[in-house]
Amino acid sequence: MxxxxxxxxxxxxxxxxxxxxxxxxxxxxxxxxxxxxxxxxxxxxxxxxxxxxxxxxxxxxxxxxxxxxxxxxxxxxxxxxxxxxxxxxxxxxxxxxxxxxxxxxxxxxxxxxxxxxxxxxxxxxxxxxAPELGQRQRETGLSVITLDRGYDSEAGDRAPWLLMGAKTLSYGVNMAALRHARKQGADDVIFVSSDGHVLEGATSTVLLAHREGPLKRLVTPTLQTGILPGTTQGAIFAAAQSAGWELGYGPLETQDLFEADAVWLVSSVRLLAPINSIDGVGIPRDRELHAELARMVDGIR
Ligand code: PLP
CATH class of the missing domain: 3.30.470.10 (Aminotransferase class 4, branched-chain amino acid transferase, N-terminal domain)
Known part of the structure; x- marks a missing residue:
């Protein structure tokens, strides 16, 4: 309907x-x-x-x-x-x-x-x-592959006609990346710039978290890489800050994803989908951090 x-x-x-x-x-x-x-x-x-x-x-x-x-x-x-x-x-x-x-x-x-x-x-x-797949992925989590986006992280500033950071109808490339991931047996992608910076998913923002004793830190790639400013990331960051988390904005490299205690793809409809593996390698999924962020996401209005 x-x-x-x-x-x-x-x-x-x-x-x-x-x-x-x-x-x-x-x-x-x-x-x-x-x-x-x-x-x-x-x-x-x-x-x-x-x-x-x-x-x-x-x-x-x-x-x-x-x-x-x-x-x-x-x-x-x-x-x-x-x-x-x-x-x-x-x-x-x-x-x-x-x-x-x-x-x-x-x-x-x-x-x-x-x-x-x-x-x-x-x-x-x-x-x-809403698509059921996205709702399921909140529970099951995702396997992702990293994919070269084909631009360096300064392309957005140098070439504003690429419209990086705008949500335009030209999503053919994003959909092709998802088909490519599915052919490789993965659920989604994380784009990486040609100079090695973590960017975003095909239709989502990347978040990662670290826990050191009582300190919790949430990090997302910097917008200076030309990614779309995520409204879900923005709302989660606001809630996390009020809850006393530290916030950080990249630059991030692929290795940072493997060293985090949890990594997610977040977006308005899929909400908070935890990542289970990147390029076939399992990564940690801190369930307490996930539960805490999931409660924040639930509170977003
Ligand atoms: N990055 C890209 C490329 C997207 O297409 C989307 C959403 O569709 C996002 C990030 C996440 O944005 P939001 O949280 O506002 O849905």
Whole structure:
């Protein structure tokens, strides 16, 4: 079940449409060139999580692409309409929640440059059930392989047209990396720059933790490497800081991952997925650190 609402200046609450019917021009540059930006959010327990942080990142991705996008207020209204319609469709279908199991849905915001020559772009919101694979990986953990991203860690500064750090629709490379990992029998990837810096997953941020006596330290790669600023990483860091953890920002090398007490891939829908092995080598999975971070993730709103 998917619900679709276009962000449309003529419809202040958004314009609902049928996702099973053709809705987008084949000339839309989001389709023909991957020219647009997007965000993926989690809707669960009646709340869309971290909406402000996602809207801020969408604005910043759009600014890097010089792409006009709807106002935060227009997105908010369309998201409200979409999740209300999703809840209504689930109730009408008789969906019930198993005890202790909260239904999880993915909310996607997409903005494109619109058809060639158009005066404005196209923007829409969809709500669909969250993929079960991601939910399972929170429990089972992941095997990952490291993959060369093909750029050095300073490419983002030197070549801003690469749009590193923007969440654009051009995810063909990220999806190819995931297919490559799966052919090797792995679940996911950690990209490494050509000069040896740990970057990010295909659709996630890398976090690692160390424990020394009572001291707990959480580290993530520095944004200066051109990675996407993760909203989940940001929220976990804020919670960890309040809980007295030390925070650190790379640069990190692959060896740092093997020397940590736990390593995770984190993202808005998959949340906190512990890594079991990297390049076929098992790594520590400190269960107490995981349980503590999982409680922080649960508290993110
Ligand atoms: N890095 C990349 C390349 C991503 O695609 C994503 C999410 O899709 C993330 C990091 C994690 O971002 P967030 O925590 O905001 O979902």
């Amino acid at each position: 998917t619900v679709l609402v276009f962000v449309d200046p003529e419809f202040p609450a958004g314009r609902p449409a049928d996702p099973s019917q053709p809705q987008l021009s084949v000339l839309d540059q989001g389709v023909t060139r991957g020219d647009g930006v997007f965000e993926t959010l989690l809707y669960t327990g009646g709340a869309v999580r971290k909406l402000d942080a996602h809207l801020a990142r969408l604005e910043s991705s759009a600014a890097m692409c010089e792409l006009p996008v709807p106002s935060a207020q227009a997105w908010r209204s369309a998201v409200g309409t979409a999740v209300a319609a999703y809840d209504a469709a689930r109730s009408a279908a008789g969906a019930t929640e198993a005890p202790g199991m909260r239904h999880e849905a993915t909310v996607k915001l997409v903005a494109t440059r619109g058809p060639e020559g158009a005066t404005h772009g196209t923007a829409w919101v969809t709500v669909s059930p």
